[in-house]
Amino acid sequence: MKRLYVLLAFILLILLVLPMFLEKYTLGIFIMIFYYAYLGQSWNILTGYTGHISLGHALYIGIGAYTSTYLAITFGLTPWVGMIAGGLVAVAVALFKGFLGFRFGLRGVYFVILTIAFAEITRLIVSHIEALGSFSGIFLDFNPSFWNFQFRGNKPYYYISLGMMVASVGVVRVLELSRIGRFMVAIREDEEAAQAVGVNSFKYSMIALSISAFMTALAGTFYANYIFYLHPNSVFGMGLSIELILRPIIGGMGTALGPIVGSFILTPLSEMSRAYFSKGGMEGLHLVLYGVLAIIVVLFMRKGILTYLAAGLNKIIRFKS
């Protein structure tokens, strides 16, 4: 275990000095790697650890992005505070959703459908609200300053997203070792058995959902101030919900490093294949590629790539936990 921490610290050190040597485009790819790793990690808390499948996590990204942006435009509130507000709105929505889904111990299927429905409906409603830009979306004005969460160049975004990713790993690691985390895993493994030994599965499912929603919403604010354009279809869309779950699944669900490994593998692949295919007028083919990849991983490497990676590394530097 100790050796693993040393290895991770070493990798982190490299990532910290890396921007000095990279130009804007490559930096952008790294930002996307961190961004999706963070999103995957947030999703992982709910689905990987607690076992409740969410196919509508884009909902929280959208809520975070729209809340902080709306507050910034209307009241001039700094997105640094706005992102917390967005997170709290996301938690409120999540609690309502959780109340509907978890109350009867309705697992799996029902909850999945609820998550999809909430995301889709929010997308539709936001598309009809004039104050939120309705169908045409919101363009953010570019006023670079720390206060506005907007910066010239990619370096600040690089460090913010890196920080978010590292923090998310920290949160998951702390959860993993805590009582709450153990209860969550118990619920995932066998909800009835967990309840039989006194785990309040409703309560801990709600806690997992809230943490996950809050963290995801923070990423929404980051996205809004990095891309400068919000459209209901892109931040609430089903496409984004699917995109963000593929990384933890490929990397390994229910592990603290799976989403990170998944993102480091899939994001560069996705950025490159997207650029390659859309140049040839074959937009969408990179998603076909994703689909095939995800099926192969689920059928033949159910535990994700991390397990194989760890086994391989173990032979070299031996870090058994």
Next chain:
Amino acid sequence: MDISLAIQLMVQGILLGGIYGLIAVGLSLIFGVMGVINFAHGQMMVLGMYISYWILVLVGLDPYLSLVLVAVVTAMLGYVIQATVVNRILDFPEAMQVVPLVSIGLIIENCILFMWGPDHRSPNTALGLESIHFGDVMIDASRLMAFVLAILITGLIFWFLRNNNIGKSMRAAADNRIGALVVGINVDRINNYAFALGAATTGAAGALLIPLIPVSPHLGHDFTLTAFVVVILGGMGNLVGALVGGLILGVAESMSTLWLPPTLKHVVSFSLLVLIMLFKPKGLFGGK
């Protein structure tokens, strides 16, 4: 409020509801037999739409006639999907069951995008602009036709499940998988047939919808969601419930246009979903 408009909308809702019912029967059948939710259901329906569109444009065969062909093609696709992917994941934890089916939906959707491009298409069909008048109420002939055929196909499926040996085996497998294995039913093969049948119904529904709504590659999600709501409304795995649920949702959505812009009609299905989850989560008619 205009009474004749309300009646008009209600009739339209019932007619559309029949097709919703057909789509949902396919979904409910697949769930009932295998306990798997087909997250690619809407995309399969869109594929059915495109195939019948293609046949119409290339050969000139009307969707009502190409219906059978479309059903056969989607059935074959369903069979292959079941045999290669879904049969392997039946014993997986739920999260792992969801992913491959979502992926299949993603693959179908983007293959469609690649083949036919992102444009909306609405071809002219034989009955396209015909309509029938009953007093103040006007009914599009193509809607009526779609409704009648949808009910007919649903009836055919009920008959098949009750009287055909394969159909009976499907019900047996749905009822008790182990029991079905014990009495010598090849459950894997029955699963293949069940998925093929479910896919065929949704493909056929797609062909019926071609004269009614313009088709575009990303239509699938909406219909997957609609089918889910219908199935939950009627009770998971309950086929009669799926049909009735379809009618209810069709009427509710159609009537909502009295008050809401049409683009918001999904808010109605969502509210229904929330209500049913609040008060009767097993569906109106009970389910698995």
